[in-house]
Amino acid sequence: MIFDLFRRSELKQCDPESWKRQWQSLVPPENRDVPITFEGETVVAFVQMNHYVMMLQDGLLMEASFFDVCEFFQRAGYHVIWLMRCTQDIHNGYLKLMDEDSTHRCRWLWKSPTTNFGRWTSDNFHASIVLQWRQIPESGLQNCNERLLQRVTWAESDDPEEMIPGRTRFNTVGNPATPMELLHWLEGATLANVSE
Numbered sequence: 001m002i003f004d005l006f007r008r009s010e011l012k013q014c015d016p017e018s019w020k021r022q023w024q025s026l027v028p029p030e031n032r033d034v035p036i037t038f039e040g041e042t043v044v045a046f047v048q049m050n051h052y053v054m055m056l057q058d059g060l061l062m063e064a065s066f067f068d069v070c071e072f073f074q075r076a077g078y079h080v081i082w083l084m085r086c087t088q089d090i091h092n093g094y095l096k097l098m099d100e101d102s103t104h105r106c107r108w109l110w111k112s113p114t115t116n117f118g119r120w121t122s123d124n125f126h127a128s129i130v131l132q133w134r135q136i137p138e139s140g141l142q143n144c145n146e147r148l149l150q151r152v153t154w155a156e157s158d159d160p161e162e163m164i165p166g167r168t169r170f171n172t173v174g175n176p177a178t179p180m181e182l183l184h185w186l187e188g189a190t191l192a193n194v195s196e
Helices: 002-008 016-024 064-075 087-091 179-186
Strands: 032-038 041-049 052-058 079-085 095-100 106-111 119-121 127-132 149-157 167-173
Touching: 016 041, 016 052, 032 064, 041 064, 052 064, 052 179, 064 079, 079 179, 087 095, 149 179
Parallel strands: 052 079, 079 127
Antiparallel strands: 032 041, 041 052, 095 106, 106 167, 119 149, 127 149, 149 167
């Protein structure tokens, strides 16, 4: 029902750069667009706080660079949080919510995926995928306690041998679920305690 109402409504969202700035505004300026240098190579983290780096991506479109960037930050000693806005993918029917239970665990179907994850399990190799599956409210993210986020705990593509599989299935949990919970995680709270 939620998904049907979401699809029927007109999708209005800001451009990718404005969206990126909204999420970066959760952290102090010195934690935004931080260059990380390791073994002579430098990559800019959109957010860097404590032992986390957070990358922001508009949509589920996955490129090989996703894996390269994750590996770079992991070798440099960081846990990577990859936040993807997928409201457009849901609106257009590429990412379909199959089920949500009372504890906010969801099952998803990604039709026509662009990358083969093979089999992804929660926090694979010190990397977490967080989906923004609901729109940011007009009031913005500061002090927002709306459940906009889902963290991928498991994903599997239908054919692990294909570069681009036919289908990928996801399982997610609403932890962190709100922008404030995400901020608490970046500040050092464990996932079990982000809502406190």
